[in-house]
Amino acid sequence: MFVPESPALLRIVGNRLLLSVPLLLIVSALTFLLEALIPGDIARTIVGPQATPEQYLQLKHSLGLDQPLFTRYQQWLENVVHGDFGTSLFNHEPVTTLLNGRLSVTLSLVVGSTLLAAIVGVLLGIAGALRADIAGTAVDALSMVGLAIPNFFLGLILIALFAVAIPLFPATGYVPFDESPLDWARSLVLPVVALATPGIAVVAKQTRDSMRAVLERPFIRTLRAAGLPRRSIIFKHALRSASAPVVTVLGLIFVASLGGTVVVESVFAMPGLGGLAVQATTQHDLPLIQGVAVYFTALVVVVNLLIDLAYGWLDPRVRVE
Amino acid sequence: MSVLTDQVAIGPPSHSHELVRRLIRNPVAIAAITFLGIVTLLCIAAPITAPFDPLHQDLERVLSGPTDHNLLGTDTLGRDVLSRLLYGGRRSLLSVLEGVVVVTALGVPMGLAAGYAGGWVDRVLSKFGETIMALPALIIVLVVLAVLPQNEDAAMISFGLIGIPAILRVVRSATLRVREDLYVAAARVSGLNHLQIVGRHIFPRVWGPVIVQASLFAAYALLFETGIAYLGLTADPSTPTWGGMVGEASTAIQRQAWLLVPSGTLIASTILAFGLLGDALRDAVVMGEGGLAHGAPRSVVTRRDRDADTAEPLNGRSGLVLRVRNLSVSTMRSAGEIPIVDGVTFDVYAGETLGIIGESGCGKSVTALAVLRLLPQGLRAIGGQVYWQGDDLLSITERSFDGLRGSSLAYVSQEPQSSLDPTYTVGNQLVELIRHHQRVSRRKARSSAIALLRQVELQNPNQVAHAYAHELSGGMAQRVAIAFALAGRPKLLIADEPTTALDVTVQAEILGLLRRLQRETGMALILITHNWGVIADICDRAVVMYAGQIVEQSGIQEMFDRPLHPYTLGLLNSHPSLAEPGSRLSSIPGNVPSPASWAPGCRFSPRCRFVAEECVKTPIPLIDVGPGHASRCVRVDQIFAKASA
Numbered sequence: 001m002f003v004p005e006s007p008a009l010l011r012i013v014g015n016r017l018l019l020s021v022p023l024l025l026i027v028s029a030l031t032f033l034l035e036a037l038i039p040g041d042i043a044r045t046i047v048g049p050q051a052t053p054e055q056y057l058q059l060k061h062s063l064g065l066d067q068p069l070f071t072r073y074q075q076w077l078e079n080v081v082h083g084d085f086g087t088s089l090f091n092h093e094p095v096t097t098l099l100n101g102r103l104s105v106t107l108s109l110v111v112g113s114t115l116l117a118a119i120v121g122v123l124l125g126i127a128g129a130l131r132a133d134i135a136g137t138a139v140d141a142l143s144m145v146g147l148a149i150p151n152f153f154l155g156l157i158l159i160a161l162f163a164v165a166i167p168l169f170p171a172t173g174y175v176p177f178d179e180s181p182l183d184w185a186r187s188l189v190l191p192v193v194a195l196a197t198p199g200i201a202v203v204a205k206q207t208r209d210s211m212r213a214v215l216e217r218p219f220i221r222t223l224r225a226a227g228l229p230r231r232s233i234i235f236k237h238a239l240r241s242a243s244a245p246v247v248t249v250l251g252l253i254f255v256a257s258l259g260g261t262v263v264v265e266s267v268f269a270m271p272g273l274g275g276l277a278v279q280a281t282t283q284h285d286l287p288l289i290q291g292v293a294v295y296f297t298a299l300v301v302v303v304n305l306l307i308d309l310a311y312g313w314l315d316p317r318v319r320v321e
Numbered sequence: 322m323s324v325l326t327d328q329v330a331i332g333p334p335s336h337s338h339e340l341v342r343r344l345i346r347n348p349v350a351i352a353a354i355t356f357l358g359i360v361t362l363l364c365i366a367a368p369i370t371a372p373f374d375p376l377h378q379d380l381e382r383v384l385s386g387p388t389d390h391n392l393l394g395t396d397t398l399g400r401d402v403l404s405r406l407l408y409g410g411r412r413s414l415l416s417v418l419e420g421v422v423v424v425t426a427l428g429v430p431m432g433l434a435a436g437y438a439g440g441w442v443d444r445v446l447s448k449f450g451e452t453i454m455a456l457p458a459l460i461i462v463l464v465v466l467a468v469l470p471q472n473e474d475a476a477m478i479s480f481g482l483i484g485i486p487a488i489l490r491v492v493r494s495a496t497l498r499v500r501e502d503l504y505v506a507a508a509r510v511s512g513l514n515h516l517q518i519v520g521r522h523i524f525p526r527v528w529g530p531v532i533v534q535a536s537l538f539a540a541y542a543l544l545f546e547t548g549i550a551y552l553g554l555t556a557d558p559s560t561p562t563w564g565g566m567v568g569e570a571s572t573a574i575q576r577q578a579w580l581l582v583p584s585g586t587l588i589a590s591t592i593l594a595f596g597l598l599g600d601a602l603r604d605a606v607v608m609g610e611g612g613l614a615h616g617a618p619r620s621v622v623t624r625r626d627r628d629a630d631t632a633e634p635l636n637g638r639s640g641l642v643l644r645v646r647n648l649s650v651s652t653m654r655s656a657g658e659i660p661i662v663d664g665v666t667f668d669v670y671a672g673e674t675l676g677i678i679g680e681s682g683c684g685k686s687v688t689a690l691a692v693l694r695l696l697p698q699g700l701r702a703i704g705g706q707v708y709w710q711g712d713d714l715l716s717i718t719e720r721s722f723d724g725l726r727g728s729s730l731a732y733v734s735q736e737p738q739s740s741l742d743p744t745y746t747v748g749n750q751l752v753e754l755i756r757h758h759q760r761v762s763r764r765k766a767r768s769s770a771i772a773l774l775r776q777v778e779l780q781n782p783n784q785v786a787h788a789y790a791h792e793l794s795g796g797m798a799q800r801v802a803i804a805f806a807l808a809g810r811p812k813l814l815i816a817d818e819p820t821t822a823l824d825v826t827v828q829a830e831i832l833g834l835l836r837r838l839q840r841e842t843g844m845a846l847i848l849i850t851h852n853w854g855v856i857a858d859i860c861d862r863a864v865v866m867y868a869g870q871i872v873e874q875s876g877i878q879e880m881f882d883r884p885l886h887p888y889t890l891g892l893l894n895s896h897p898s899l900a901e902p903g904s905r906l907s908s909i910p911g912n913v914p915s916p917a918s919w920a921p922g923c924r925f926s927p928r929c930r931f932v933a934e935e936c937v938k939t940p941i942p943l944i945d946v947g948p949g950h951a952s953r954c955v956r957v958d959q960i961f962a963k964a965s966a
Binding site for chain 2: 022023026027030031034042045144145147148149150151152153156157159160164165216217218219221222223224225226227228229230232236237240241252255256258259260262263266267277278280281282284285286289290292293296297300301304314315316317
């Protein structure tokens with residue numbers, strides 16, 4: 001009780017960062033070791049069936065595959081700590097250069113869609129909680145459909161409708177923010193909607209359930225009996241108490257949308273990390289795909305940290321525990 | 322509200338045939354199963370059902386829409402879309418099966434182990450689950466596909482592995498619930514080994530949630546499979562796959578948008594069917610565990626019998642603030658209405674304190690909440706009037722009622738801590754209330770808030786203003802709740818057992834506070850209690866409630882001196898501080914009946930020691946037995962004449 005607020009928050013941040021070290025280690029080990037764990041020979045896959053034994057052995061050596069596994073991992077990890085993810089096997093550029101050049105596209109998509117899912121999902125969920133009959137059923141139906149339509153299909157429908165039939169937005173491509181903020185926003189609308197739709201459905205459902213539970217709690221009755229207007233009771237009081245599970249869901253949605261960008265970037269031909277990951281996969285560019293995996297995990301770590309801070313801000317009891 | 326929870330039917334444990342029976346009663350489940358069954362059969366039998374060779378190109382018929390020849394049209398190379406869908410479905414559905422098998426075969430044992438063993442096993446497995454959940458599945462699978470190009474089996478097995486935590490968590494929590502059950506303990510004592518216990522006694526109880534998760538996971542697996550197929554990572558372009566066909570369609574989106582429709586719609590409908598089946602299974606399983614599957618009806622005030630009482634509304638007659646006439650409240654359930662409060666009538670005068678007394682479950686709180694129109698979900702005021710300054714509170718609009726709450730009528734509940742919003746400081750909430758009622762500046766409201774906290778006798782009002790609900794003691798929280806109620810300067814305060822949850826010394830302080838506040842502000846007070854001490858202490862008049870009805874009503878002195886209903890008499894005799902010194906403390910035999918089992922005649926008759934033939938036949942009216950004194954007892958003359966004789 002005597003712990004002041006800021007040190008408690010610092011402790012939350014510290015704990016989360018400490019926990020994120022093993023997560024990053026596990027992911028890096030996993031992505032690194034997958035190659036060894038999976039039956040199959042990456043060097044053989046890369047050089048192809050027509051290669052000479054010399055070419056094969058040379059590639060094996062240049063990939064370090066002729067060294068013991070642990071030594072390789074140690075070496076790779078050491079390099080990664082120094083910001084060196086190796087060199088792309090395909091176009092021989094440093095992996096970090098390739099990744100950093102595309103980070104902003106993916107961030108715009110993922111952050112944009114998570115925000116959209118949060119705002120629209122919460123509003124729909126509140127409507128569903130307040131009107132059990134019409135809006136409640138609508139939220140149910142919508143969330144089912146939203147989850148069932150794959151985002152690549154939805155993306156193509158959006159292109160067919162709002163880029164081809166009614167040319168409101170560009171069908172494909174990405175305009176960097178510093179080139180033209182307006183075109184940047186226009187190029188993001190359709191992919192962000194495609195990426196956010198399943199998230200909207202999940203957030204709406206969670207918000208509705210959690211709001212319904214909170215609206216039955218005694219403090220809501222107290223505030224209503226004391227005369228507070230409905231608006232304040234719903235948006236200020238009930239929503240805040242109902243939001244912890246919604247925030248949890250938003251974290252999961254963020255992780256899911258990182259996976260989703262891989263597909264959506266392909267649909268909308270956007271030069272992001274996801275497109276790079278697909279390219280790396282088809283070209284067997286192992287260092288590059290390892291780099292993408294570590295970048296994505298680092299993003300997840302950052303988001304989990306933000307979520308922990310959000311818990312602390314939303315519920316004062318978390319701060320003192 | 323224990324009266325309500327009694328009504329919830331507890332279903333039998335989820336046996337498989339029981340589950341199936343519930344499932345086939347659900348039309349959505351039937352539709353989903355039928356759809357999935359038909360699609361699966363048609364795809365398995367693709368060599369027979371497909372009208373064309375899926376690889377056969379017909380460049381004369383490129384991108385045709387649906388025709389008699391090609392029911393679903395042709396693609397960019399003139400291949401028949403329907404045939405390609407049927408062949409492609411074999412791969413997609415096999416992939417779904419692979420993912421589901423992997424996830425259940427590994428996730429279920431891990432979840433059972435975590436839930437049953439507990440301890441470090443649980444911690445390690447839960448940590449493992451959390452870590453995996455933080456990974457984007459697609460990226461991990463891409464790494465796999467980089468090493469094993471176009472190997473869809475490998476991709477789906479990896480996807481299944483990544484999906485383990487979802488099912489692990491569900492099985493773990495289901496196991497935890499079952500583990501402590503008596504028969505599991507009995508099995509342990511009887512010498513079965515752990516494997517036998519888990520296999521025979523725990524698994525049969527957790528498989529319900531498992532099939533729910535498996536069905537939902539199938540939806541995700543198909544979503545995922547079509548995604549990687551769309552990206553062209555799992556098959557060479559000529560092989561038909563559902564996802565790949567959407568990919569092909571995207572290249573012709575300008576020329577023939579129709580091509581998107583068959584493959585995309587089929588994917589979406591199949592995912593939807595898996596999802597709906599999962600939801601239907603969940604409903605069936607939850608019903609088996611005794612949960613409420615039906616949405617509770619909304620709490621709305623509806624008017625039924627307007628003519629129950631034709632008394633004209635009072636027009637500010639001096640002294641009278643609240644006039645309740647024939648107020649009735651019922652539960653609203655699919656099983657039908659069950660009355661909870663039945664024809665309650667009473668008045669409250671300015672500045673007086675009216676006590677409402679009775680055992681738990683007699684309808685006291687429900688009466689108060691009905692007056693405030695704050696009935697919980699599932700309860701409705703179905704009749705009667707509540708007059709406040711000439712208006713019937715039950716029939717005015719919600720908006721006009723909002724204007725009365727807090728400023729005319731206010732409310733204090735019996736659970737002080739949970740009646741404060743845990744996420745805002747006391748000061749924040751109080752300032753908001755004051756600003757709403759008095760339209761003053763934030764600064765002014767802040768000083769009013771401190772003054773109000775001081776008025777409810779809090780020692781350190783500044784400190785309390787900065788505190789959250791969980792930092793307050795019960796007594797402090799109740800003072801704060803009273804301050805909330807006073808923020809709008811109400812003319813009537815309804816306090817529902819405001820001291821029940823508190824220590825004895827604090828109880829006295831809170832009662833003293835209420836009495837002082839009432840004297841200072843002149844507001845009327847309705848005090849709900851089951852404690853005669855509280856009634857004696859601060860009430861002017863008392864209403865005794867039993868089984869949803871008022872059974873006696875009189876001035877406080879009169880009630881203690883001359884109780885005229887056997888229930889009142891019983892209550893008084895069972896109260897330690899009121900019983901005659903030296904006499905035995907008697908309690909009323911039996912319990913308050915639940916609303917569904919009220920006796921047709923006098924509802925107290927099953928517990929009454931004076932019961933006679935005339936008590937049990939017809940409903941007993943409330944009759945005047947003296948000035949301001951009423952009793953609902955037909956034998957009042959015989960019983961009490963004899964008692965005083």
